Amino acid sequence: MRYIDTHSHTYLKRFNEDRKELYSEISEKLDYIIDIGIGKDSIDKILESVNKYEFIFGTVGFHPTETEDFDDDDISHMEEALKEEKIVAIGEIGLDFHWDTDRNKQFKALGMQMELAKKHNKPIVFHIRDAYDEAYDFIKKTGIPEAGGVVHCFSSNWEDAKKYLDLGLYLGFDGPLTYPKNDDLREALKNTPIDRILPETDSPFLPPVPFRGKRNDPLKVEYVYEEISRIKEVYDERIASQLKSNSNKLFKLDR
Numbered sequence: 743m744r745y746i747d748t749h750s751h752t753y754l755k756r757f758n759e760d761r762k763e764l765y766s767e768i769s770e771k772l773d774y775i776i777d778i779g780i781g782k783d784s785i786d787k788i789l790e791s792v793n794k795y796e797f798i799f800g801t802v803g804f805h806p807t808e809t810e811d812f813d814d815d816d817i818s819h820m821e822e823a824l825k826e827e828k829i830v831a832i833g834e835i836g837l838d839f840h841w842d843t844d845r846n847k848q849f850k851a852l853g854m855q856m857e858l859a860k861k862h863n864k865p866i867v868f869h870i871r872d873a874y875d876e877a878y879d880f881i882k883k884t885g886i887p888e889a890g891g892v893v894h895c896f897s898s899n900w901e902d903a904k905k906y907l908d909l910g911l912y913l914g915f916d917g918p919l920t921y922p923k924n925d926d927l928r929e930a931l932k933n934t935p936i937d938r939i940l941p942e943t944d945s946p947f948l949p950p951v952p953f954r955g956k957r958n959d960p961l962k963v964e965y966v967y968e969e970i971s972r973i974k975e976v977y978d979e980r981i982a983s984q985l986k987s988n989s990n991k992l993f994k995l996d997r
Protein backbone atom coordinates (compact mmCIF):
# COMPACT_ATOMS: atom_id res chain seq x y z
CA MET A 743 0.00 0.00 0.00
CA ARG A 744 1.33 3.46 -0.92
CA TYR A 745 0.65 6.61 1.04
CA ILE A 746 0.60 10.39 0.60
CA ASP A 747 1.25 13.13 3.13
CA THR A 748 -0.64 16.32 2.28
CA HIS A 749 0.97 18.49 4.97
CA SER A 750 4.65 18.49 5.92
CA HIS A 751 7.50 20.94 6.51
CA THR A 752 10.54 18.89 5.45
CA TYR A 753 12.49 22.02 4.43
CA LEU A 754 12.87 22.95 8.12
CA LYS A 755 16.25 22.79 9.86
CA ARG A 756 15.28 19.74 11.88
CA PHE A 757 15.71 17.62 8.73
CA ASN A 758 19.12 19.01 7.71
CA GLU A 759 21.10 16.06 9.06
CA ASP A 760 19.30 13.24 7.29
CA ARG A 761 17.09 14.86 4.63
CA LYS A 762 18.67 12.94 1.75
CA GLU A 763 18.15 9.53 3.36
CA LEU A 764 14.64 10.47 4.41
CA TYR A 765 13.72 11.63 0.88
CA SER A 766 14.97 8.43 -0.66
CA GLU A 767 12.83 6.37 1.70
CA ILE A 768 9.83 8.66 1.14
CA SER A 769 10.15 8.28 -2.64
CA GLU A 770 9.96 4.50 -2.20
CA LYS A 771 6.96 4.40 0.12
CA LEU A 772 4.87 7.48 -0.66
CA ASP A 773 3.41 8.71 -3.95
CA TYR A 774 3.95 12.32 -2.93
CA ILE A 775 4.17 14.84 -0.10
CA ILE A 776 3.05 18.46 -0.03
CA ASP A 777 5.50 20.76 1.77
CA ILE A 778 3.56 23.66 3.26
CA GLY A 779 4.83 27.26 3.49
CA ILE A 780 4.86 29.18 6.75
CA GLY A 781 6.49 32.50 5.82
CA LYS A 782 9.07 34.44 3.87
CA ASP A 783 12.02 32.05 4.33
CA SER A 784 10.03 28.99 3.36
CA ILE A 785 9.15 30.24 -0.14
CA ASP A 786 12.55 29.79 -1.79
CA LYS A 787 13.27 26.56 0.06
CA ILE A 788 10.03 25.04 -1.16
CA LEU A 789 10.61 26.23 -4.74
CA GLU A 790 14.01 24.56 -4.64
CA SER A 791 12.57 21.27 -3.34
CA VAL A 792 9.74 21.05 -5.87
CA ASN A 793 12.21 21.63 -8.69
CA LYS A 794 14.64 19.04 -7.41
CA TYR A 795 12.30 16.23 -6.31
CA GLU A 796 9.51 14.83 -8.41
CA PHE A 797 7.51 13.58 -5.39
CA ILE A 798 7.43 16.95 -3.64
CA PHE A 799 4.71 19.54 -4.24
CA GLY A 800 4.50 22.81 -2.36
CA THR A 801 2.41 25.73 -1.18
CA VAL A 802 3.21 29.33 -0.27
CA GLY A 803 1.70 31.27 2.60
CA PHE A 804 2.30 33.19 5.80
CA HIS A 805 1.33 31.33 8.96
CA PRO A 806 -0.78 33.53 11.29
CA THR A 807 2.10 33.84 13.77
CA GLU A 808 4.38 35.15 10.95
CA THR A 809 2.20 38.11 10.00
CA GLU A 810 3.70 40.95 12.09
CA ASP A 811 5.31 42.64 9.04
CA PHE A 812 3.12 41.15 6.32
CA ASP A 813 2.61 43.56 3.39
CA ASP A 814 2.12 43.91 -0.39
CA ASP A 815 5.72 42.88 -1.08
CA ASP A 816 4.96 39.51 0.46
CA ILE A 817 1.92 39.16 -1.79
CA SER A 818 4.14 39.90 -4.83
CA HIS A 819 6.70 37.34 -3.64
CA MET A 820 3.96 34.72 -3.32
CA GLU A 821 2.49 35.66 -6.69
CA GLU A 822 5.88 35.17 -8.33
CA ALA A 823 6.17 31.70 -6.74
CA LEU A 824 2.72 30.74 -8.01
CA LYS A 825 4.12 30.73 -11.56
CA GLU A 826 5.71 27.38 -10.68
CA GLU A 827 3.01 24.82 -11.43
CA LYS A 828 4.08 22.51 -8.59
CA ILE A 829 3.01 25.20 -6.13
CA VAL A 830 -0.50 23.85 -5.69
CA ALA A 831 -2.13 25.99 -2.99
CA ILE A 832 -1.97 29.04 -0.72
CA GLY A 833 -1.15 28.14 2.87
CA GLU A 834 -0.84 27.69 5.63
CA ILE A 835 -2.85 30.79 6.48
CA GLY A 836 -5.43 31.46 9.15
CA LEU A 837 -5.89 32.49 12.75
CA ASP A 838 -3.92 31.31 15.78
CA PHE A 839 -5.01 32.73 19.12
CA HIS A 840 -2.86 30.31 21.08
CA TRP A 841 0.22 32.48 20.60
CA ASP A 842 0.47 36.16 21.37
CA THR A 843 0.57 37.61 17.83
CA ASP A 844 -1.37 40.82 17.07
CA ARG A 845 -4.85 39.64 16.11
CA ASN A 846 -5.62 42.58 13.81
CA LYS A 847 -2.50 41.75 11.80
CA GLN A 848 -3.55 38.11 11.62
CA PHE A 849 -6.95 39.08 10.20
CA LYS A 850 -5.40 41.51 7.73
CA ALA A 851 -2.84 38.98 6.40
CA LEU A 852 -5.51 36.27 6.19
CA GLY A 853 -7.79 38.54 4.19
CA MET A 854 -5.05 39.59 1.77
CA GLN A 855 -3.93 36.00 1.20
CA MET A 856 -7.49 34.76 0.70
CA GLU A 857 -7.94 37.43 -1.98
CA LEU A 858 -4.75 36.21 -3.66
CA ALA A 859 -6.06 32.63 -3.61
CA LYS A 860 -9.32 33.76 -5.17
CA LYS A 861 -7.52 35.81 -7.83
CA HIS A 862 -5.51 32.75 -8.94
CA ASN A 863 -8.24 30.24 -8.01
CA LYS A 864 -5.87 28.21 -5.82
CA PRO A 865 -7.12 26.05 -2.94
CA ILE A 866 -6.35 27.30 0.58
CA VAL A 867 -4.68 25.38 3.42
CA PHE A 868 -6.10 26.89 6.62
CA HIS A 869 -4.36 26.82 10.00
CA ILE A 870 -6.85 27.44 12.81
CA ARG A 871 -5.90 27.19 16.46
CA ASP A 872 -8.01 28.30 19.42
CA ALA A 873 -10.04 30.41 16.96
CA TYR A 874 -12.65 28.11 15.39
CA ASP A 875 -15.56 30.54 15.80
CA GLU A 876 -13.66 33.64 14.69
CA ALA A 877 -12.12 31.90 11.67
CA TYR A 878 -15.47 30.47 10.63
CA ASP A 879 -17.13 33.89 10.66
CA PHE A 880 -14.25 35.47 8.74
CA ILE A 881 -14.00 32.72 6.10
CA LYS A 882 -17.74 32.70 5.59
CA LYS A 883 -17.83 36.47 5.16
CA THR A 884 -14.76 36.63 2.88
CA GLY A 885 -15.68 33.58 0.79
CA ILE A 886 -13.37 30.77 -0.34
CA PRO A 887 -12.05 30.35 -3.89
CA GLU A 888 -13.95 28.06 -6.22
CA ALA A 889 -10.93 25.74 -5.92
CA GLY A 890 -11.86 25.16 -2.27
CA GLY A 891 -9.58 24.40 0.64
CA VAL A 892 -8.80 22.34 3.71
CA VAL A 893 -8.81 22.99 7.44
CA HIS A 894 -5.39 21.54 8.18
CA CYS A 895 -4.88 19.53 11.39
CA PHE A 896 -8.51 19.77 12.32
CA SER A 897 -8.59 19.68 16.11
CA SER A 898 -12.06 20.42 17.38
CA ASN A 899 -15.36 18.56 17.76
CA TRP A 900 -18.08 17.41 15.34
CA GLU A 901 -20.09 20.61 15.83
CA ASP A 902 -17.20 22.69 14.44
CA ALA A 903 -16.33 20.07 11.83
CA LYS A 904 -19.85 20.24 10.43
CA LYS A 905 -19.73 24.03 10.08
CA TYR A 906 -16.50 23.92 8.09
CA LEU A 907 -17.69 20.99 5.96
CA ASP A 908 -20.79 23.02 5.14
CA LEU A 909 -18.50 25.76 3.79
CA GLY A 910 -17.27 23.14 1.29
CA LEU A 911 -13.88 22.60 2.95
CA TYR A 912 -11.97 19.36 3.47
CA LEU A 913 -10.64 18.42 6.92
CA GLY A 914 -7.03 17.32 7.43
CA PHE A 915 -6.27 14.80 10.20
CA ASP A 916 -2.88 14.21 11.82
CA GLY A 917 -1.09 12.42 14.68
CA PRO A 918 -3.39 13.82 17.40
CA LEU A 919 -6.02 11.30 16.18
CA THR A 920 -3.93 8.70 18.02
CA TYR A 921 -3.71 10.61 21.33
CA PRO A 922 -5.75 8.97 24.11
CA LYS A 923 -7.57 12.12 25.24
CA ASN A 924 -8.90 13.08 21.79
CA ASP A 925 -12.29 11.30 21.75
CA ASP A 926 -14.06 14.42 20.42
CA LEU A 927 -11.68 14.57 17.49
CA ARG A 928 -12.19 10.88 16.69
CA GLU A 929 -15.94 11.41 16.81
CA ALA A 930 -15.58 14.34 14.39
CA LEU A 931 -13.65 12.08 12.01
CA LYS A 932 -16.22 9.31 12.34
CA ASN A 933 -18.97 11.67 11.18
CA THR A 934 -16.96 13.33 8.41
CA PRO A 935 -17.78 11.96 4.92
CA ILE A 936 -14.89 9.84 3.67
CA ASP A 937 -14.53 11.93 0.51
CA ARG A 938 -13.73 15.05 2.59
CA ILE A 939 -10.79 13.69 4.61
CA LEU A 940 -7.08 14.36 3.97
CA PRO A 941 -4.13 12.50 5.61
CA GLU A 942 -1.41 14.75 7.09
CA THR A 943 1.57 14.56 9.42
CA ASP A 944 2.54 18.24 9.97
CA SER A 945 6.13 16.92 10.20
CA PRO A 946 8.33 17.61 12.15
CA PHE A 947 5.50 18.40 14.59
CA LEU A 948 2.69 16.31 16.12
CA PRO A 949 4.16 12.78 15.99
CA PRO A 950 1.57 10.01 16.34
CA VAL A 951 1.61 7.44 19.14
CA PRO A 952 4.11 5.69 19.68
CA PHE A 953 6.52 8.47 18.63
CA ARG A 954 5.41 11.29 20.95
CA GLY A 955 8.30 13.50 22.01
CA LYS A 956 10.28 12.55 18.89
CA ARG A 957 10.57 14.27 15.52
CA ASN A 958 7.73 13.43 13.16
CA ASP A 959 8.33 12.69 9.44
CA PRO A 960 6.11 11.90 6.43
CA LEU A 961 6.75 8.14 6.65
CA LYS A 962 4.75 8.12 9.88
CA VAL A 963 1.60 9.08 7.95
CA GLU A 964 1.05 5.31 7.99
CA TYR A 965 -0.16 5.65 11.61
CA VAL A 966 -2.66 8.33 10.61
CA TYR A 967 -3.99 6.06 7.83
CA GLU A 968 -4.34 3.22 10.34
CA GLU A 969 -6.41 5.36 12.68
CA ILE A 970 -8.59 6.70 9.84
CA SER A 971 -9.13 3.11 8.61
CA ARG A 972 -10.09 1.91 12.05
CA ILE A 973 -12.51 4.75 12.77
CA LYS A 974 -14.11 4.85 9.31
CA GLU A 975 -14.00 1.04 8.99
CA VAL A 976 -12.51 1.26 5.53
CA TYR A 977 -9.30 -0.67 5.03
CA ASP A 978 -6.11 -1.11 3.01
CA GLU A 979 -6.23 -0.25 -0.69
CA ARG A 980 -9.70 1.23 -0.40
CA ILE A 981 -8.62 3.84 2.14
CA ALA A 982 -5.41 4.54 0.24
CA SER A 983 -7.17 5.16 -3.05
CA GLN A 984 -9.94 7.23 -1.44
CA LEU A 985 -7.55 9.55 0.42
CA LYS A 986 -5.37 9.99 -2.63
CA SER A 987 -8.30 10.77 -4.85
CA ASN A 988 -9.49 13.41 -2.31
CA SER A 989 -6.08 15.08 -2.38
CA ASN A 990 -5.73 14.82 -6.15
CA LYS A 991 -9.11 16.46 -6.55
CA LEU A 992 -8.44 19.37 -4.18
CA PHE A 993 -4.86 20.07 -5.28
CA LYS A 994 -5.49 19.15 -8.95
CA LEU A 995 -2.82 16.47 -9.02
CA ASP A 996 -2.60 13.36 -11.15
CA ARG A 997 0.01 11.13 -9.56
Ligand SMILES: [Zn+2]
Pocket residue numbers: 749750751778834944
Ligand atom coordinates in the same frame (compact mmCIF):
# COMPACT_ATOMS: atom_id res chain seq x y z
ZN1 LIG B 1 1.87 22.95 9.27
